[in-house]
Amino acid sequence: MEFLNFLLILWTAWLLWRRPERERLAFGLLVVSCVLMALLFLVGTHTSFVPGVNL
Amino acid sequence: MIILIGVPGVAAWLGVVQGESPCILCWAQRTSMVLIALVGLFILRYGPRPRYIGLAVLLGTWGVFMGLRHSALHLARDVGQGFAAPIFGVHTYVWAWVVHWISLAVIGALLLLLRDTSAENWGRAPGPAGRFAMGLFMLVVGANAFQALVSTGPPPFIGQADPVRFALNPRRWVWSLEELRGRISLRGSWTIPEPDPAAADPDPAHGPLVDLPALPVVSWERVGTSLDGRLSDLARDPVSGRFLAVTERYGVYLLDSAASGVLHHVVLDHGFSIDLSPLAGAAFVGSDTLAVVSTNKSYVLLRPDPQADADLMWRRFSETDGAVTELRRSRFATVRARQMYVMSLAYDPTADELITVALPSPRHRRLVVSRFARSDFLLASEFEPRLGAGLTLGGEGRSLAEYVVTGAVAADGLLYAISAAYSTLLVIDLRERLVRAAYAVPGLEQPTGLAARGPQLLAAQADGRIAVLRRPTP
Numbered sequence: 228m229e230f231l232n233f234l235l236i237l238w239t240a241w242l243l244w245r246r247p248e249r250e251r252l253a254f255g256l257l258v259v260s261c262v263l264m265a266l267l268f269l270v271g272t273h274t275s276f277v278p279g280v281n282l
Numbered sequence: 283m284i285i286l287i288g289v290p291g292v293a294a295w296l297g298v299v300q301g302e303s304p305c306i307l308c309w310a311q312r313t314s315m316v317l318i319a320l321v322g323l324f325i326l327r328y329g330p331r332p333r334y335i336g337l338a339v340l341l342g343t344w345g346v347f348m349g350l351r352h353s354a355l356h357l358a359r360d361v362g363q364g365f366a367a368p369i370f371g372v373h374t375y376v377w378a379w380v381v382h383w384i385s386l387a388v389i390g391a392l393l394l395l396l397r398d399t400s401a402e403n404w405g406r407a408p409g410p411a412g413r414f415a416m417g418l419f420m421l422v423v424g425a426n427a428f429q430a431l432v433s434t435g436p437p438p439f440i441g442q443a444d445p446v447r448f449a450l451n452p453r454r455w456v457w458s459l460e461e462l463r464g465r466i467s468l469r470g471s472w473t474i475p476e477p478d479p480a481a482a483d484p485d486p487a488h489g490p491l492v493d494l495p496a497l498p499v500v501s502w503e504r505v506g507t508s509l510d511g512r513l514s515d516l517a518r519d520p521v522s523g524r525f526l527a528v529t530e531r532y533g534v535y536l537l538d539s540a541a542s543g544v545l546h547h548v549v550l551d552h553g554f555s556i557d558l559s560p561l562a563g564a565a566f567v568g569s570d571t572l573a574v575v576s577t578n579k580s581y582v583l584l585r586p587d588p589q590a591d592a593d594l595m596w597r598r599f600s601e602t603d604g605a606v607t608e609l610r611r612s613r614f615a616t617v618r619a620r621q622m623y624v625m626s627l628a629y630d631p632t633a634d635e636l637i638t639v640a641l642p643s644p645r646h647r648r649l650v651v652s653r654f655a656r657s658d659f660l661l662a663s664e665f666e667p668r669l670g671a672g673l674t675l676g677g678e679g680r681s682l683a684e685y686v687v688t689g690a691v692a693a694d695g696l697l698y699a700i701s702a703a704y705s706t707l708l709v710i711d712l713r714e715r716l717v718r719a720a721y722a723v724p725g726l727e728q729p730t731g732l733a734a735r736g737p738q739l740l741a742a743q744a745d746g747r748i749a750v751l752r753r754p755t756p
Contacts (some may be wrong), residue, residue, distance in 0.1 A: 228434070228441075229309045230430040230436055230437075232429060232691065233316075233426050233430055233461070236320060237423050237427065240320060240323060241411075242683075243324065243416065243482040244413075247407075253324070254324070254333070257321070261337065264313040264317065265310070265344060267309065267310050267440060267441065268310035268536045271306035271441065271461055272307065272351060274466070275467055275469075275472070276472050277469050277472070278354030278474050279470055280357070281472070282508050
């Protein structure tokens with residue numbers, strides 16, 4: 228899924244460069260990438276969301 | 283921008299050339315840096331629109347959390363230890379926290395410097411520098427995409443906790459979904475309930491050890507003075523015969539040999555310097571030093587002192603008779619029992635060590651004996667006692683970790699430990715590190731302390747009654 232996310236990012240950057248009029252699409256892809264990144268981190272930490280230390 | 287493209291760029295180079303593969307958390311942090319750089323390209327292209335800046339701040343904030351959450355796995359390890367190789371002596375998950383924190387600072391600084399008229403200059407096609415930044419960005423992201431394909435695979439596969447090193451040989455590729463395993467939890471292994479021995483099953487017949495001999499109560503005595511709360515432990519000095527009683531509400535009482543006359547009384551200020559949770563253990567360290575411990579393994583040493591400095595002791599005691607000096611307060615640090623509370627304290631004069639027995643919990647099913655050197659109060663040794671010969675567990679899934687030790691006393695090389703769960707007395711051989719014997723003690727109600735008086739054991743209860751038992755010597 229990390230690979231997919233980098234592809235989305237590449238697509239977004241290409242839109243900025245070659246298709247600047249597609250700003251809404253580019254920003255939408257950016258938000259999707261952010262959410263996917265956060266989800267993958269949460270998957271990796273789902274057994275203990277809070278840092279595993281004494282609070 | 284330099285950092286945010288440079289870091290993932292260098293990381294990808296290290297990964298492909300040197301074979302260092304990121305774990306699933308590292309991938310998310312690296313992606314977050316790339317995304318902040320991408321927001322920078324948006325600003326370059328369209329100007330500093332509020333939603334771009336807002337997203338960058340959110341990414342920075344999330345990245346700081348990711349760095350802390352990831353670093354927390356390793357920060358408490360011994361010097362030099364960590365996950366994967368460090369860069370300039372600092373591991374990458376700490377750098378991730380630093381980079382995201384710096385990005386937040388830079389965003390703030392740039393906003394501070396942004397002039398209102400500067401919006402006129404935005405929205406044009408990027409110049410040479412901008413095109414260079416975009417080109418470099420796509421090169422770095424392309425390299426990361428290639429490394430991610432090899433290391434983590436295409437969807438639906440995701441990153442791993444322990445990735446293998448990078449290799450172009452597909453036979454060495456590991457594409458996995460193992461990170462989806464495990465139950466969802468807010469605090470994981472730190473999900474530890476506060477101790478509640480009153481909820482323990484007192485019936486010895488339900489305990490994990492079968493066919494235990496009974497150790498009947500010989501007689502009943504009582505703490506003959508009113509205390510400022512529930513009694514939470516009782517200790518006896520073998521030389522003077524005096525008793526030390528502690529209550530959950532931080533009361534410390536030095537009593538006479540009849541456990542009725544109050545010789546000294548203080549109430550500890552539980553908020554001064556350390557977080558003192560309710561007191562749960564007491565022991566004499568020699569005849570003139572009183573040691574008390576709280577459920578979170580914080581401890582206080584006291585000494586009767588007619589010359590006590592009232593001004594100095596004011597900060598340590600919320601109430602005092604004026605003739606007690608506090609010598610020290612600190613915390614015991616353990617290894618196996620780190621995520622476990624205690625409700626007992628004993629002193630072994632032979633080894634000159636203080637001893638605690640940890641309370642098991644659903645997440646940590648172990649019976650741990652921790653021993654602290656009197657010389658520096660650091661952990662001297664720690665063990666989970668084995669089962670001695672002649673003791674049998676009653677079936678699959680039963681273990682010594684079901685006992686809830688609320689009182690302990692050391693005598694003749696043995697640690698006597700009374701469990702509120704199943705009203706059982708455990709006799710632990712401190713040298714052999716095993717449970718040498720166990721006895722059912724019928725008739726106990728919420729035992730909270732254990733003391734020795736010659737050939738007798740005194741099992742104190744929360745209501746102030748004391749069950750007198752014969753002290754077995756197996």
